[in-house]
Amino acid sequence: EPEVTQTPSHQVTQMGQEVILRCVPISNHLYFYWYRQILGQKVEFLVSFYNNEISEKSEIFDDQFSVERPDGSNFTLKIRSTKLEDSAMYFCASGPRSYGYTFGSGTRLTVV
Amino acid sequence: DAKTTQPTSMDCAEGRAANLPCNHSTISGNEYVYWYRQIHSQGPQYIIHGLKNNETNEMASLIITEDRKSSTLILPHATLRDTAVYYCIVRAYNTDKLIFGTGTRLQVFP
Numbered sequence: 001e002p003e004v005t006q007t008p009s010h011q012v013t014q015m016g017q018e019v020i021l022r023c024v025p026i027s028n029h030l031y032f033y034w035y036r037q038i039l040g041q042k043v044e045f046l047v048s049f050y051n052n053e054i055s056e057k058s059e060i061f062d063d064q065f066s067v068e069r070p071d072g073s074n075f076t077l078k079i080r081s082t083k084l085e086d087s088a089m090y091f092c093a094s095g096p097r098s099y100g101y102t103f104g105s106g107t108r109l110t111v112v
Numbered sequence: 113d114a115k116t117t118q119p120t121s122m123d124c125a126e127g128r129a130a131n132l133p134c135n136h137s138t139i140s141g142n143e144y145v146y147w148y149r150q151i152h153s154q155g156p157q158y159i160i161h162g163l164k165n166n167e168t169n170e171m172a173s174l175i176i177t178e179d180r181k182s183s184t185l186i187l188p189h190a191t192l193r194d195t196a197v198y199y200c201i202v203r204a205y206n207t208d209k210l211i212f213g214t215g216t217r218l219q220v221f222p
Contacts, residue, residue: 004155031208033208035210037153042212042213043150043199043212045209045210045211048208048209050208055208056207056209058209091155091156099146099208100146100158100161101158101208102158103155103156103157104155105155106153106154
């Protein structure tokens, strides 16, 4: 069964550093998403991306966040200047349509 | 988006049907009911969704009441691998966004 692949599985970064989380969506999928889950808390929507542009974003997704689909196969989330409160599990998701999409297994980001 | 209410936790014996209820009394006509689950700290997994008719797929059945104010997810023969947090989510037609609550923690025991 096709999977959404996220790398790395765990990333540690220093506060203030830039970090890029990488995702390889399922081939031929057109809709892409990032969610995050702070330890012990709810899964939160960050952003949706379709047709090479952001289609929706949450209040969490402020100017320090950006997304990109650089080469037609990867989908990245960049956090420009990480803060301690950015520590969370980040999930990428993709779908051939805008519902029932598939999540990856996540990247655990630890900001120290 | 309409708010959902689910029990915090449920138990189910292996091999028996697991019936997970969800209340969504403020749902509007163009909002869908989605079910996802999250096993341990893995990414959420799509299970099923519906608008007003009952739905069935290889994983589960979704029963939506006629007034659409509540629904039940049915896992017909629960296995130990079905132990997870199950989320009932109401999603408007004009957004892709899923708003996760705290869900129901289902424990399947031998």
